[in-house]
Amino acid sequence: MITKILIANRGEIAARVIRTCQKLSIKTVAVYSEADQKAPFVSMADESFLLGPPRVQDSYLNIEKIISIAEESNVDAIHPGYGFLSENGAFAEKCEEAGIRFIGPSAKVMEKMGSKIAARKAMQEADVPVVPGTDGAVKSSDEAIEFAREIGYPIMLKASAGGGGIGMQAVQSDEELIKAFESNAKRAKTFFGDGAMFMEKKLDFARHIEIQLLADNYGNVIHLFERECSIQRRNQKVIEEAPSPFLSGQTRKQMGEAAVTAAKALGYTGAGTIEFLVDDQENFYFLEMNTRIQVEHPVTEEITGVDIVEQQIFIAEGKELSSSQSEVNMNGHAIEARIYAEDPETFFPSPGHISAFQLPEGEYIRNEVAVAQNDDVTPFYDPMIGKLIVKGSNRREAISMLKEALLTYKVEGIKTNIPMLQKIAGHEAFESGNTTTAFIENYYLPITKTK
Structure with a gap:
């Protein structure tokens, strides 16, 4: 049985998880940044701990600090909410190594689905229809243009590791694609640590x-x-x-x-x-x-x-x-x-x-x-x-x-x-x-x- 959960998130989803835990008589631990010190979810939890400064790298993405707090507060499990570390396979593995249940799928499955390229391949193997597109990463804007001309514009340029619309752009021409490829690859590298890009046919009125x-x-x-x-x-x-x-x-x-x-x-x-x-x-x-x-x-x-x-x-x-x-x-x-x-x-x-x-x-x-x-x-x-x-x-x-x-x-x-x-x-x-x-x-x- 799970008797105590740390919520590795903030805002409304942290409050949402806490309410269900209260219904199930499960104790809760909130973690928060300096910017969220007075946020409602912090006072809702049974215990709360400061993670660090406002920047996500110093707080909600700080795996070592979150695991340390979880161990010190003797939680049975960690709920990651959405965003932040919720689809981070390395975080799930760290939880497992610490003997703490990660409330989500296995790290292996997360890593496969976290890569949109690997996910496309997995769906094809399961006979699930996929949008016409590249089977792997596109290595350059020249290669991207060649493929775009083959399937026809408009196309969707996407970051393989992306989410929340980051690294994604609809492109209508060769000129747009040249500009979009480098800028989106750079942005994806900054946000997700992976600048791999792929392409799909854009479905209008979908x-x-x-x-x-x-x-x-x-x-x-x-x-x-x-x-x-x-x-x-x-x-x-x-x-x-x-x-x-x-x-x-x-x-x-x-x-x-x-x-x-x-x-x-x-x-x-x-x-x-x-x-x-x-x-x-x-x-x-x-x-x-x-x-x-x-x-x-x-x-x-x-x-x-x-x-x-x-x-x-x-x-x-x-x-x-x-x-x-x-x-x-x-x-x-x-x-x-x-x-x-x-x-x-x-x-x-x-x-x-x-x-x-x-x-x-x-x-x-x-x-x-x-x-x-x-x-x-x-x-x-x-x-x-x-x-x-x-x-x-x-x-x-x-x-x-x-x-x-x-x-x-x-x-x-x-x-x-x-x-x-x-x-x-x-x-x-x-x-x-x-x-x-x-x-x-x-x-x-x-x-x-x-x-």
């Missing part, structure tokens, strides 16, 4: 749809249906919903089965997500696998009633999955809107002091937040300050609830993307379910340019 998986240590794997995550800015998600308003029942079944087959082929354990691009004919193609809990996991929890963090802990304890695939059902429709401290027109971060903070309330409203009134939003971390989740009996009702909740969501002292979210929620294309990855470009940006 949807970004992902399948949530749970897998125990005994070969049992189930999916918790899909999430539609197509509305994105800078290749990062802004609004997610479950289920997708686009998929037919047949495609939903096929995508779920493909994801389960892939997870079994990998020997995957824990919670994970396989992301797909889906074209307008409902053909789906593997995009990447996230070997951790996702930011948008609450919408899946709302329609299935499954606490995914709880399941992660149970799997780490060696328990079998408590439900079979046939016992997992969808109920209603849920939508999540990410609240960012950023300019809603330029998407630039907007750090500063939060002078007033008021959350919407209601029976079917869920708030996951990283801040409180009188907190400071620093420039050191991702600018997401919270997530607003609503659930309705159907999509129309959920959209109505989202609109109302956004009207009463108040953040003063800094700029936020709430005005942007309000425009999206009220747009006829969103209401009709026309939510491709080009939504922001086609529908939102034109509004800001005509103001």
Whole structure:
């Protein structure tokens, strides 16, 4: 049994994990940087320890310090949340060496899925469709141009070790590709320590749809249906919903089965997500696998009633999955809107002091937040300050609830993307379910340019 967990993360996901631990009567240990000393998650935990200065290299990425704190506080397990060290195989190995359970898959699986090139190959071996692209790393811009001409523009240039849109760029011509190749390779090297780049054909008017998986240590794997995550800015998600308003029942079944087959082929354990691009004919193609809990996991929890963090802990304890695939059902429709401290027109971060903070309330409203009134939003971390989740009996009702909740969501002292979210929620294309990855470009940006 796990009796004490260290959360190697910050903000709303740290608070989220702590709440499930409290429900399970598991003690918690928070770690924090100097910039997060007064953050809500720090006081929520049973114990909390300072990691170091604000920079992530000195705090949330400091493996040795985190392991040292875990050993000193006698924890049984470490939950990595998302981002930071959550998909770092070396961190998982260090936990194992220290006799501490890492709440996630094995380091071997993480390392394979952490490389988008290796992940593509693994999916091909599991007979999961992949987007046409290079089989390995592209070594130079000249080689990239040769391949781009072969498959035809537009193409997506991607960092093999990338995430969060870093090292990723859509390219329309040879000239753009020459500039983009070197700059993105350099950026990937800086952020991930790996500058390897590969290329895929860009699918226009595609949807970004992902399948949530749970897998125990005994070969049992189930999916918790899909999430539609197509509305994105800078290749990062802004609004997610479950289920997708686009998929037919047949495609939903096929995508779920493909994801389960892939997870079994990998020997995957824990919670994970396989992301797909889906074209307008409902053909789906593997995009990447996230070997951790996702930011948008609450919408899946709302329609299935499954606490995914709880399941992660149970799997780490060696328990079998408590439900079979046939016992997992969808109920209603849920939508999540990410609240960012950023300019809603330029998407630039907007750090500063939060002078007033008021959350919407209601029976079917869920708030996951990283801040409180009188907190400071620093420039050191991702600018997401919270997530607003609503659930309705159907999509129309959920959209109505989202609109109302956004009207009463108040953040003063800094700029936020709430005005942007309000425009999206009220747009006829969103209401009709026309939510491709080009939504922001086609529908939102034109509004800001005509103001």
